[in-house]
Amino acid sequence: MLKLHELLEQRSATLAKMNEAHTADNNEAFTAAETELRTIDSKLERARKIDAADRAEPGKPINGDMKLDNEIRSKFRVTRAIAAAAGLGVDAGFEREIQAELSKRAGRPAEGIFIPTEIFETRVLTTSTGGELVPTDHRPDQYISALTASSVVRGLGARVLSGLTGNLSIPRETGSPATGWVAENAALSSSDADFDAVTLSPKHAGALSEFSRNMLLQASPDVEALLRQMLARNIGLTIDKAAILGGGANEPKGVLSTVGIQTQAYATSLFVTNAEAIAKADIANVATARRSFLTTNTVKKIVSLAIDGEGRPFGIPTVFHNEPVTFSNQVPTTLNTDEHGLIYGDWSELLIGIWSEIDILVNPFESTAYSKGNVSIRAMATVDCAVRHPKAFVSVTGVDAAAAAV
Structure with a gap:
């Protein structure tokens, strides 16, 4: 053409x-x-x-473009992008090229450089942050990953809205017009639909760190992994936790902090309580396609060790009524002092709005870092979370790890 x-x-x-x-x-x-x-x-x-x-064009959603997605995963290097921004002599042509696309998605130019969040979706090998970095020429396969939690809400089906600008208000129907049968020539009763709105507004999460000149110039793939791991842990997991239990104000309001979600008090056993939670979702007409449980690893331990009267293990599928269940350290364990979070619902009803990809500002002239020849790096992302229909989620309360029975 x-x-x-x-x-x-x-x-x-x-x-x-x-x-x-x-x-x-x-x-x-x-x-x-x-x-x-x-x-x-x-x-x-x-x-x-x-x-x-x-x-x-506001920018291509990279998650929906497999060719571009794969190209970014294979080519984009955080170390090259940061080193180029710091003025070091590196070839960062691809990293510069992709900035135009990321700026379209964010609806604004970066303060420094944008880092595509897609590169964090696959776990990467990382080294310890202490001591000297060891060359990877001999046995790179033997490096040991840091033990960090994994993001969960996106994998459960949360809807991601990218490329946002300004506050976003989404109309929501809260009540449908009443319908009914009437006799011939009889008048219908007037009834209006009721509406409100779900609002997303920018919230900012960030991390400030310092990296040595040698680290940014290293050809070692482990240095790249180290930077990705730091950014993913300090920002990605912060967003993930807020989506579960954010308190609002400066941070997003998570599922457990949303007014109007259903609750189910722990009663008799987890088996019975989970059945009650499922029933409440059924009665509220919650869609079934993306329903699942989310709870803590301590609850997993309780379920795994539980046995019936004949000494046989109950098993996780039985206790959760064959519904999908995810166990994560991202779920709070200190609700009301000692309760463990346990959520059941349709996770596609959770919205995650993204105004900015991870935005990296490199400052090689920050006084403390400059005196050592290092580079100061600030990483920030701008997001918010909201629940479309609060009744799509059921929070199980009163799950005390010391007292709960299967």
Whole structure:
């Protein structure tokens, strides 16, 4: 497909043909050139529309573009991006190229550089942050990963809205018009639908750290992994925790802090309590496709060790009624002092709004770092969370690890 400037060049050449045919009074040549001009004008109109749409494009959602997604995962290097921003002599052509796409998605230019969040979705090998970094030439496969929690809410099905600008208000129907049967020639009763709105507003999470010049110049893949692990842990997991139990104000309001979610008090056993939670979701017409439980690893231990009256293990599927269940250290264990979080619901009802990819600002001139030849790095992301329908979630209360029975 010809580009806009190529079509404009063709049009100029065709106009020249028309002028030449007109001067020579060559009607046949003039008619042919005129037909060609109409074809080119039609193509120009389409090209201009495509060009205008491309300029207005808010950015491709990388998660939906597998080719671009795979290219970023395989090529993008945090170390190269940061080293280039610090003025070090590295080849960071791809990292610079992808900044335009990330700026479209964020709806603004980066304060420093954008880091695509997709690169954190696969766990990476990391080394200890203490001591010297060891060259990886000999046995890179033997490096030991740091023991960190894993993000869970996206994997459970939370909806991610990227490329946001300003506050986002989404209308929500809270009550449908009443319907009913009437006799012939009888009037229907008037009834209106009720609406409110779910609002997402920018909240900021960040981390401040310092890296040595040698670290950024290292060719070691473990240095790249170390930087990714730091950014993913300090920001990604912070967002994840807030989505579960954020308190609002400066941080997002998570599921457990949302007004209106259903609650189910612990009664008799986890088996019975979980059945009651499922029933409450059923009665509230909660969709079943993305329903699942989320709770702590301590609850997993309780369930795993429990046995029935004949000494046989209950088993996790039995206790959770064959519903999907995820155990995570991201779930709070100190609700009301000693309660463990246990949530059941449709996780696609959780919205995660993203205004900014992870935004890295590199400052090689910060006084403390500069005196040592190091680089100060600030990483920030701007997000918010909201629940579309609070009744889509049931919070099980009173799960005390010391007293709960299966």
